[in-house]
Amino acid sequence: MKPLAGLPGDRLSFPTGLRRGRWRWPRFASTAATSQAIETAPPSQPVPAVAPVPSANTKEPRPAAPVRPFNLLRWFSIASLAALLPVAAVTGTVLSHFVTQQALQRDALLTAQFIYNCLGVEAAQIGAVSLVPFLDPRGDTWSAGLSPKVVAQARSEVYEHLETLPDVLLTSVYARDGKIVWSTNRDLIGTFTHENEELREAFASKMDVAKHHAGNMSERSEQRFVVEPREFFIENYVPLTDPKGEVVAVVEVYKEPRHLMDSIRAGQLLVWMTTLAGGVVIYLGLFSIVRRGSRVLQQQQKQLLEAQSQVFAGEMATALAHSLRNPLASVRSSAELAACTDDLPVRKNAQDIITQVDFLSQWVRELLLYSRPIMGETEPVDLCAILDTLLASFAPTFDRSGVRLHWERGEVCGTQVQGNTSLVRQALHSVISNAVEAMPRGGDLRIEMRKVKNPDGVDLVFSDSGVGMTEQQLETAFRPFHTTKSHGLGVGLPMLKRAMERFGGFVALSSEPNVGTQVRLHFKG
Numbered sequence: 001m002k003p004l005a006g007l008p009g010d011r012l013s014f015p016t017g018l019r020r021g022r023w024r025w026p027r028f029a030s031t032a033a034t035s036q037a038i039e040t041a042p043p044s045q046p047v048p049a050v051a052p053v054p055s056a057n058t059k060e061p062r063p064a065a066p067v068r069p070f071n072l073l074r075w076f077s078i079a080s081l082a083a084l085l086p087v088a089a090v091t092g093t094v095l096s097h098f099v100t101q102q103a104l105q106r107d108a109l110l111t112a113q114f115i116y117n118c119l120g121v122e123a124a125q126i127g128a129v130s131l132v133p134f135l136d137p138r139g140d141t142w143s144a145g146l147s148p149k150v151v152a153q154a155r156s157e158v159y160e161h162l163e164t165l166p167d168v169l170l171t172s173v174y175a176r177d178g179k180i181v182w183s184t185n186r187d188l189i190g191t192f193t194h195e196n197e198e199l200r201e202a203f204a205s206k207m208d209v210a211k212h213h214a215g216n217m218s219e220r221s222e223q224r225f226v227v228e229p230r231e232f233f234i235e236n237y238v239p240l241t242d243p244k245g246e247v248v249a250v251v252e253v254y255k256e257p258r259h260l261m262d263s264i265r266a267g268q269l270l271v272w273m274t275t276l277a278g279g280v281v282i283y284l285g286l287f288s289i290v291r292r293g294s295r296v297l298q299q300q301q302k303q304l305l306e307a308q309s310q311v312f313a314g315e316m317a318t319a320l321a322h323s324l325r326n327p328l329a330s331v332r333s334s335a336e337l338a339a340c341t342d343d344l345p346v347r348k349n350a351q352d353i354i355t356q357v358d359f360l361s362q363w364v365r366e367l368l369l370y371s372r373p374i375m376g377e378t379e380p381v382d383l384c385a386i387l388d389t390l391l392a393s394f395a396p397t398f399d400r401s402g403v404r405l406h407w408e409r410g411e412v413c414g415t416q417v418q419g420n421t422s423l424v425r426q427a428l429h430s431v432i433s434n435a436v437e438a439m440p441r442g443g444d445l446r447i448e449m450r451k452v453k454n455p456d457g458v459d460l461v462f463s464d465s466g467v468g469m470t471e472q473q474l475e476t477a478f479r480p481f482h483t484t485k486s487h488g489l490g491v492g493l494p495m496l497k498r499a500m501e502r503f504g505g506f507v508a509l510s511s512e513p514n515v516g517t518q519v520r521l522h523f524k525g
Helices: 031-040 072-126 148-163 197-204 258-338 344-371 383-401 421-437 471-475 492-502
Strands: 168-175 180-183 210-214 233-241 247-255 379-382 403-407 416-419 443-453 456-464 506-512 516-524
Touching (some): 072 148, 072 247, 072 258, 258 344, 379 383, 383 403, 383 443, 383 456, 421 443, 421 516
Antiparallel strands (some): 168 247, 456 516, 506 516
């Protein structure tokens, strides 16, 4: 028999078969093991260098600059507004100008048609081919076989019709040499003009209507209106051709069409309102698409972080399981042997060692379970059957902890949900176990199952009367490796959330300190 070092009194002896040479601690290739070896080395042995001394030319790596988070919604809002506002302004301006020009062109065409009709009617009454060559009193009527008196009468009838044009400020008839042969302003008759570019353009072209919007034109000598305009006026030039097709006269009409301008303003307002509404609709549509994309990106980023956490947990769990499983088994075996002694202090210390080793083993198992990907095909699952089996297995725990169960099977128990039997059993086991731990002095555990329509499926609600959770604890409840338990690892609720979301369900948590916690598990029907 050989005394066991490290226990009180050194009075426990191993059996002869358990010798020092047959039971060794594994060697760890880690920094902690190296530092332990250094600390436990005898003073006579040299201590090996842990790290080489950096030379003078060694450059220390610079810390990476922090990456600023990119707010997709904010930048899209700014960029889209900066792009849509100029486009909307240009579109509104172009459409407004188009509506205005079309309305003025239409008014000018109606004025020209009125003048043509008047000349055609009067020419037909006197039997002339055209009355245009005789608008100038200097024209020779005898060569066309017409009496000057008859032509003058027809000409005066045409001028009377011109005086009845609506919204007219001034109407003048120009001969080829620029002489005003007739005007609503009698003072202009007989005068000449030679500085009117629009008039020369009308004589030079054979367009049906030569118009000009003269809202901000400089005043000319012939612009002596009978009625002064209030806002602005429109200047229309109507070229008149003889039977040979040559322009021999031009009718100049200054108008202030108030009703037309009211219609133009209404059209412009409609154009701007439509453009604004279209821009808002386009902006909201794009914003909704980008917001949905941003949410998807955030969700994928969250899933990526969870995946990275799971990968890290898997690597850490594998390393821990490989490095600690054999030493823990050896420590537990030694503690079990030590617990067989009659010395009460030694037995108490050995039992503490066994308890702590069991906690470490449970942590390793939970890490391995959390690091594994959730697998399993979707299948119909009978919730009530699984729940009845679990409650039966927890019955001794309920009796020992003083937990009173309130659960009644109803009509909903015949409903099957989408899931996986093993994953559902694991999720329900986790919820019931947490509820029991939350009631150390006993309490009530209520279980309710009901059908819901929005979203469609079945809700399984667990309510306990335990210690409850604070708002801060609720916010971090589903965060991996975050726990408030003294011997917890913090992977139970994250595993529950992953298992529920694997088959289209979700878990909702609500709690109040010193009142209790309610866990709602939604299963897809």
